[in-house]
Amino acid sequence: MKLALYIGTREPWYIGLGNLLVRLRLRSPISHCELVFEPDDDVRDLMPDGSADAAKTGALWCASSGATDPIPAWSKRRAGKAGGVRMKRINLGADKWELIDLPWADARAAAQWFRQHEGALYDWQGIFGFIAWPVPNKASRWSCHEACAAALGLAEPHRFDPASLAAAARWRLT
Incomplete structure (x- = not known):
């Protein structure tokens, strides 16, 4: 399993503006993160289509919470709605x-966590608080x-x- 850190800068303006605010606040090129499941992670049965293989498309199964991503149809809750755990x-791409x-x-435990929380709401309150001011955390919502x-x-x-998640992951490698 890997942690993917988004460092891209070419997005539609409404997504790019949010990423820019996060980058400025963090003083970091990172604005988003995903957990990446690879074919050898032994989580095939936990993937929505029963496959962790990327051979045909080059795309790997990733898990996170996104503000604008639609929740997939296989989700138990909020299918088709925008924003949340998915x-x-x-x-x-390396660029x-x-x-x-x-x-x-533990890739298996991580995949199980995402399957159990799939469709949970995006943490708008927390992300705005993280950027601008301290806001209490809502345990049922996730950035x-x-x-x-x-x-x-x-x-x-x-x-x-x-x-800081990237720093913690790098620290665990040393």
Whole structure:
């Protein structure tokens, strides 16, 4: 399993503006994160289509919480609605994504966390609070970094942002 960090800068203006605000606040090129499941992670039965293989499309199964992504039809709740915890295939081009290996992580437990929370609402209150002012955390809503940290089993996932999650993942490698 890997942690994918979004460092791309070419998006539609409404997405790009949000990413820019996150980057400025963090003083980091990272604005979003995903957990990436690879074919050898032994999580095939937990993937929505029963496959972790990317051979045909080059896209790997990724899991996170996105503000604008539609919740897939196979989700138990909120299918078709925008924003929230989801799993989807993504082509992770080197020009837009930095990847960190997570040999210490339990891919199976992370995939199970995402399947159990799929469709949970996006944490708009938390993301705006993280950018602008301190706002109490809502335990039932998830931003990308909170979802990834929780799925990895890290304590107090609401205390992470994309850059600090990347730093924690790199630290675990040393």
